Amino acid sequence: MRPTVHDIAAAAGVSLATVDRVLNQRPGVRQVTREKVETAIRELGYVRDVAAANLAKGRTYPLVFILPASDNSFMHGLNAEIRQAIVRSSAERTDIRTIEVPAFDPAALVAVLEGLSREKPCGIALVATDAPEVRAAVDRLVRERFPIVTLVSDLTGSLRHHYAGVDNIAAGRTAARLLGRFLGPRKGEIAVLAGSMLVRDHRERLEGFTAVMAEEFPDLAILPVLEGRDDPEVAHRLVADALGNAGIIGVYSLGAGNRGLIRALKEKAVDRVLTVIAHELTVHTRAALIDNTIDAILNQDAGHEVRSAIRVLKAKADGLAVIEAQERIRLDIFLKDNLP
Amino acid sequence: MRPTVHDIAAAAGVSLATVDRVLNQRPGVRQVTREKVETAIRELGYVRDVAAANLAKGRTYPLVFILPASDNSFMHGLNAEIRQAIVRSSAERTDIRTIEVPAFDPAALVAVLEGLSREKPCGIALVATDAPEVRAAVDRLVRERFPIVTLVSDLTGSLRHHYAGVDNIAAGRTAARLLGRFLGPRKGEIAVLAGSMLVRDHRERLEGFTAVMAEEFPDLAILPVLEGRDDPEVAHRLVADALGNAGIIGVYSLGAGNRGLIRALKEKAVDRVLTVIAHELTVHTRAALIDNTIDAILNQDAGHEVRSAIRVLKAKADGLAVIEAQERIRLDIFLKDNLP
DNA sequence: CCAATTTTGATGTACGTAAATCAAAAAATC
DNA sequence: GATTTTTTGATTTACGTACATCAAAATTGG
Numbered sequence: 001m002r003p004t005v006h007d008i009a010a011a012a013g014v015s016l017a018t019v020d021r022v023l024n025q026r027p028g029v030r031q032v033t034r035e036k037v038e039t040a041i042r043e044l045g046y047v048r049d050v051a052a053a054n055l056a057k058g059r060t061y062p063l064v065f066i067l068p069a070s071d072n073s074f075m076h077g078l079n080a081e082i083r084q085a086i087v088r089s090s091a092e093r094t095d096i097r098t099i100e101v102p103a104f105d106p107a108a109l110v111a112v113l114e115g116l117s118r119e120k121p122c123g124i125a126l127v128a129t130d131a132p133e134v135r136a137a138v139d140r141l142v143r144e145r146f147p148i149v150t151l152v153s154d155l156t157g158s159l160r161h162h163y164a165g166v167d168n169i170a171a172g173r174t175a176a177r178l179l180g181r182f183l184g185p186r187k188g189e190i191a192v193l194a195g196s197m198l199v200r201d202h203r204e205r206l207e208g209f210t211a212v213m214a215e216e217f218p219d220l221a222i223l224p225v226l227e228g229r230d231d232p233e234v235a236h237r238l239v240a241d242a243l244g245n246a247g248i249i250g251v252y253s254l255g256a257g258n259r260g261l262i263r264a265l266k267e268k269a270v271d272r273v274l275t276v277i278a279h280e281l282t283v284h285t286r287a288a289l290i291d292n293t294i295d296a297i298l299n300q301d302a303g304h305e306v307r308s309a310i311r312v313l314k315a316k317a318d319g320l321a322v323i324e325a326q327e328r329i330r331l332d333i334f335l336k337d338n339l340p
Numbered sequence: 341m342r343p344t345v346h347d348i349a350a351a352a353g354v355s356l357a358t359v360d361r362v363l364n365q366r367p368g369v370r371q372v373t374r375e376k377v378e379t380a381i382r383e384l385g386y387v388r389d390v391a392a393a394n395l396a397k398g399r400t401y402p403l404v405f406i407l408p409a410s411d412n413s414f415m416h417g418l419n420a421e422i423r424q425a426i427v428r429s430s431a432e433r434t435d436i437r438t439i440e441v442p443a444f445d446p447a448a449l450v451a452v453l454e455g456l457s458r459e460k461p462c463g464i465a466l467v468a469t470d471a472p473e474v475r476a477a478v479d480r481l482v483r484e485r486f487p488i489v490t491l492v493s494d495l496t497g498s499l500r501h502h503y504a505g506v507d508n509i510a511a512g513r514t515a516a517r518l519l520g521r522f523l524g525p526r527k528g529e530i531a532v533l534a535g536s537m538l539v540r541d542h543r544e545r546l547e548g549f550t551a552v553m554a555e556e557f558p559d560l561a562i563l564p565v566l567e568g569r570d571d572p573e574v575a576h577r578l579v580a581d582a583l584g585n586a587g588i589i590g591v592y593s594l595g596a597g598n599r600g601l602i603r604a605l606k607e608k609a610v611d612r613v614l615t616v617i618a619h620e621l622t623v624h625t626r627a628a629l630i631d632n633t634i635d636a637i638l639n640q641d642a643g644h645e646v647r648s649a650i651r652v653l654k655a656k657a658d659g660l661a662v663i664e665a666q667e668r669i670r671l672d673i674f675l676k677d678n679l680p
Numbered sequence: 681c682c683a684a685t686t687t688t689g690a691t692g693t694a695c696g697t698a699a700a701t702c703a704a705a706a707a708a709t710c
Numbered sequence: 711g712a713t714t715t716t717t718t719g720a721t722t723t724a725c726g727t728a729c730a731t732c733a734a735a736a737t738t739g740g
Contacts, residue, residue: 355688368687370688
C-alpha cells in the first residue's frame with residue numbers, strides 16, 4: 001500500500017497538521033521541522049493521491065484554449081475536438097473555454113493573453129502566432145506561473161512548457177523524400193502551395209522540404225512558392241495557372257485550402273502523371289487520396305493534440321510529470337491503404 | 341456542478357441508502373422504487389464519480405498481461421513498456437502482473453487462461469495465438485464477464501472486447517504501395533522475409549502485401565516467402581542465400597529478426613540498389629534506416645498499445661465508454677526524416 | 681387483523697486529502 | 711523571567727461514494 005499523510009506524520013514524528021502545512025506550503029513551520037517532514041516524504045516515497053486531493057478541494061481545472069478564427073477544415077476539426085473534450089469535462093474535472101482571435105494578428109493575441117492573467121485559469125493552450133510580442137506575453141504568463149502549451153504551431157525560444165504539435169521541419173523533409181522517391185529517376189519541376197510564409201509552421205515545412213530536395217533530389221527543381229492563404233478559391237486559381245507549365249511533375253501542398261488544389265488538379269491535370277503530397281486529412285483530401293489525385297497525405301491528429309494539451313496542462317498545474325512518449329505528436333503518413 | 345447521490349435521492353424522493361442500493365445493485369428495493377431512482381439518475385444525468393468511488397472502495401485494478409516468451413526486440417520493448425506501466429501503477433490504481441507463455445503454443449496459452457478464471461483479475465490483455473481453442477477459452481472468460489483485450493495480435497471472431505494493435509492487412513498493403521512506388525518503373529523480383537506463417541499478424545501482412553502487389557504493381561514478382569522464425573541467425577542465412585538471385589530489387593521484412601536481414605544486406609548487397617521495407621523500429625532498424633540500408637520502417641508503438649490496453653480494461657471494468665479515436669493504434673511510417 | 685416478511689430510512693464509518701479552528705508548547709524578544 | 715510571537719498539535723468538517731447496521735415502515739400472507 002502506498003504511504004499516506006498519516007504515515008508521513010508518524011515517520012517524521014510530527015502531527016498531521018504539520019505535514020499538511022508542509023505539503024501545501026502553508027506558513028508556520030520551522031525550517032528544521034519542514035526538513036524532517038520532507039525527508040520522511042522522500043524516504044517513504046510518498047506521492048499525494050491526486051484523486052483524493054481533488055475530491056477534498058472540489059478542484060476543477062479551468063483551461064483556456066486560444067484559437068485563430070480561421071475558416072478551414074483543420075481548424076474546424078480542432079474546434080470539434082475541443083468540443084468533445086468539453087463534453088468529457090465533468091468526468092475529467094476540466095472547465096474548458098475557447099477564445100477566438102483573428103488569425104495572424106499578434107496584437108490581438110497579446111491582448112487576449114494579457115487579459116488572462118486576471119482571469120486565473122489553471123492552464124492555457126494557444127495556437128501561437130510567431131511574433132516577438134507574443135513570445136514576450138507568453139513568457140510573462142509563464143513567469144506568473146501559468147502552465148502554457150502551444151498547440152499546432154510552436155513558439156520556439158519562448159518559455160512555454162510544452163508544444164503539442166508535430167515537428168514541421170521533419171514534416172517538410174518527409175514530404176520531400178516521399179515525393180523524390182515516388183518520382184524516381186524523373187526530372188522536372190515541383191510546385192509548392194503554401195498558406196502564407198508569415199506562419200511559422202508553413203515556413204518550417206518549406207525549409208525542411210527544400211533542404212532534402214537540394215541534398216538528395218537535385219534533378220527536381222522547386223518553383224517559387226504559391227501562397228494560397230489557406231483559401232480554396234485562391235489556391236485553385238494559383239494552381240490552375242501554374243499547371244500551364246508542362247514541366248511540373250510534382251506538387252507539395254503544405255497548408256490548408258486543399259479543396260481548391262484538388263479541383264485544379266482534376267480540371268487541368270487529367271492527362272498528366274503528377275505526384276502530389278498534401279497536408280491534413282480532411283474529407284476532401286481523403287477522397288482525393290482514394291481516387292489517386294493525391295499520392296500521400298501528411299497529417300497531425302487534432303484529437304491527439306487536444307487531449308495531449310489537456311493532459312499536460314493538468315499535470316503541470318499539479319506539478320506532476322508527464323509521459324513524454326505519450327505526448328509526442330506524430331506525423332501521420334497516409335497512403336490510400338492505411339486510412340483510418 | 342454535476343449531480344451527486346444526494347441530488348438523486350432528493351429528486352427521487354427516497355433515501356440515500358436506497359439510491360445506493362440501486363446504484364450498486366444490492367437487493368431489497370421494490371421494482372417501482374428502483375424505477376423512480378433510475379428515472380432520476382437519467383433525468384439529472386448523474387454519473388458516478390469514479391475517483392471518489394475508487395477512493396471509498398479502496399479499489400485497485402488487478403490486470404494480467406499474457407505475453408509470448410519471444411526473444412526479439414519488439415517483445416523486449418513491449419515488456420519494457422509494461423514495466424513502465426507497473427512503475428505508474430500506484431498512481432493509476434493498477435496492479436499489473438505479466439505471465440510468459442511459450443510462443444506459438446495454443447495449449448499453453450489456454451492453460452494460463454483457464455487458470456485466470458479462479459484468480460479473478462479485473463482485466464486481461466493477451467498477445468493472442470490464433471487457434472480455435474484459444475478463441476474458445478477467451479470467449480469463455482468473456483462470458484464470465486472478464487474484460488479482455490488482445491494485444492499486438494488479434495483473435496478475429498472471438499468475443500474479446502477490444503484489440504490494441506495495428507491493422508496488419510493495411511500494414512502489408514501500405515508496405516506494398518511504398519515499395520512499388522519507390523521502385524517506380526523498374527521490373528524485378530521481391531523477396532519477402534517473415535517470421536512464421538503460423539502467426540496471424542504475419543499472414544495478414546503478407547496477404548495485404550500480395551494483394552496490392554498483384555493489383556497495382558504487376559511488374560514486380562513476389563518470391564516464395566522466407567520464414568526466418570523471427571531469429572536473426574536464420575534470417576541472415578535465408579536472406580544471404582536469396583540475394584544470390586540477381587533479379588531481386590526489393591525486400592519486404594514483415595516480422596522480427598531484422599538484425600540478421602541487415603547484416604545480410606550489408607554483406608551481399610553493397611553494390612546493388614535494393615529497396616527495403618521492414619517492420620518495427622528498433623536500434624538496429626533505426627541505424628539501418630539512417631545509413632540507407634532500409635528505406636522505410638513500418639512500426640506499431642508498443643507504449644501506446646500497452647497504455648491503451650490498460651485504459652480500455654479499466655474502462656470496461658467500470659462499465660465506462662472509451663474514446664475510440666484515442667485507442668486506435670496507428671501504423672507509423674518512418675523515413676529517415678521523421679524518426680522520433 | 682395480526683404476524684411474518686420485505687422494503688425503506690436513518691445513521692455512522694471509511695477512503696486520503698484539504699482546510700479551518702483553537703489550544704498548547706516552544707522559541708524569541710525585551 | 712515574564713511577555714510576546716511563532717510553531718506545533720489535536721480535532722473537526724468536508725469532498726462523493728461504498729458499505730454496514732438497526733430501526734421503522736410498508737407490504738404480504740394467512
